[in-house]
Amino acid sequence: MEQANPQAVKPPLVVDLDGTLIKSDLLYESVFGLLRINPFYIFLLPVWLAKGRAHMKQMIAERVSIHVERLPWNTEFLDFLRAESQAGRHLVLATASNERYARAVNEHLGLFDLVLGSTATRNLKGSKKLRAIQDLMGDEPFSYAADAPVDLNIWSAASSAVVVGAGQGLADRAGQVTRLERHFPATARQVVGLGRAMRPHQWLKNLLIFVPLVLSHQINNVELLLNALLGFIAFSLCASSVYLLNDLLDLDSDRQHPTKCRRPFAAGELSIPVGVAALVALLLIAFAIAFSLPTYFVYVLAIYYAFTMAYSIWLKRAALIDGLVLAGLYTMRLIAGAAAIDVRPTFWLLAFSIFIFLSLALIKRYSELLHLHNASQEKLAGRAYRPVDQETLAQLGTASGYLAVLVLALYINGDTVTEQYARPEALWFLCPMMLYWVSRMWLLTRRGEMHDDPVVFTVRDVRTWWLALIAGGALLVAIFWVQLRPFLPLPG
Structure with a gap:
């Protein structure tokens, strides 16, 4: 089909909302917004759906507000609509989303002459949408802008098609049933x-899972190493499943964040149905792997998932509790590593873990608050912290980091160390390095030079890698002193 002549008088353009004007889908967004308010709404959704999709959409819209100004707009297409409106073309918004959301979008944009949306009794989708458009237009021709194969029946009744956010294949199919006016290809790859x-x-x-294997001096046991590797894979897939769920529940607050607004769901780069399918698949694969390991590992993974769910839905909005939970989740990785190789984690390891990871969790919150203060905002979206809490978090975080070093020193000075290590004195190198690392992390955090995710910073930080290398050397000397001594240039 030929492209439309821009000089011709253009018929009214009817515009779809979900996937077309915006890169997301308001039904899916509102469902997760509902679950964020109260997860137990999930049991009401089938009841509402039994009365029809229109009724379900109405029930959700009455309970969930969408901040339309933060939606991920298809900016190129939106610029096209503004140009068409300025040229005098009539624009109509027709969407299967509830009419409350459709009106809110139009109030924000101020582009459309008329708005059609789903009501409590009518789901404006497919043939019902086509009938509503035809009732509105009468015998007048109209153009239609949409994004999905389900819209082909409307395109076949339209005088021209505008295809948005779809590949060339759909544009060609639309061009076979009507004239192709414009094509705005998808810019994001799922x-x-x-x-x-x-x-x-x-x-x-999740490399923490290997720590019990190293500290139990069984790193050369191939069977246990394989178990730890399987545990690492299971935890990684489970964690990714949780990240997907967390991002779906945090759509609105992520869009208010200076960096999280670029996350795939928040930016509309990943469709919500794909994300839901992926999180379920990842979780199933994670537990399938877990069942090949000792039963205790399965229990730990299940508890970890339950706590991460609770954190995503409730606990991360509770001041200080969120940091303690994060520290606990890190510690559970150590417990899982011990479970995978069927050993018991020591008190010292768990105590050190709780303190050091609480310090890192508070670094994360402090960094977010610092960005908030610089942006002149009063409260961190989706969190219970305010800029006035910065000093308290810094004091608590620094103290927690130093307590971790104290636990390490007490462990090195204990009687059991001499039984486990050939040269335990070498472990004392760890204490000044940890003191330096904790102090430097907080120094950079207070200066505003810390990434809002300390894990990302640690991976990129050259000094951290050097410290890790030196610490690894000290640990090797402590364990394998007898084997290494003949190769060292020592006197006498």
Whole structure:
């Protein structure tokens, strides 16, 4: 089909909302907004749906407000609509989303002459949408802008088609049933968006699973090493499943954040149905792997998932409790690592873990508050902290980090260390390095030079890697002193 002649008189343009004007879908967004208010609404959704999709949408719209000004707009298409409106073309918004949301979008944009949306008794989708458009237009021709194959029946009745956020294949199909006026190709790749949303860089946290294997001096046991590796994979997939769920529940607050607004769901780069399918699949694979390990590991993974769910829905909005829960989730990785190789984690390891990871959790919150203060905002979206809490968090976080070093020193000075290590004195190198690392992390945080995710900062920080290398060397000397001594240039 030929492109439309821009000089011709253009018929009214009817515009779809979900996936067309915006990159997301308001039904899915509002469902997760509802679950964020109260997760137990999930049991009411089937009851509402039994009375029809229109009724369900109405019930959700009465309970969930959408901040339309923060939605991920298809900016290129929106610029096109503004140009068409300025040229005198009539624009109509027709959407299967509830009419409350449709009106809110129009109030924000001020572009459309008329708005059609779903009501409590009518779901404006498919043939019902076409009938509503035809009733509105009468015998007048109209153009239609949409994004999905389900819209082909409306395009076949339209005088021209505007295809938005779809590939060339759909544009060609639309061009076979009517004249193709414009095509705005999809700019985001779902696979790339899913990869980003899974946050594979965060899998580094799960390297903690190998710590019990190293500290139990069984790193050369191939069977146990394989078990730890399987545990690492299971925890990583489970964590990615949680990240996807967390981002879906945090859509609105993420869009208010200076960096989280670029996350795939918040930016509309990843469709919500794809995300839901992925989080379910990742969770199933994680537990399938877990069942090949000792039963205790399955219990730990299940408890970890339950706590991360509780954190995503409730606990992260409770001041200080959120930091303690984060520290506990890190510690559970150590417990899982011990469970995978069927050993018991020591008191010293768990105590050190709680204190050091509480310090890191508070670094994360302090950094977010610092960005909030610089942006002249009064409260951190989705959190219970305010800029006035910065000093308190800094004091608590620094103290917690130093307590971790104290626990390490007490452990090194204990009687059991001489039984486990050939040269325990080498472990004392760890204390000044940890003191330096904790102090430097908080110094950079107070200066505003810390990434809002300390894990990301740690991975990129050259000094941290050097410290880790030196610490690893000290640990090797402590464990393998007898084997290493002949190769060291020592006197006598």
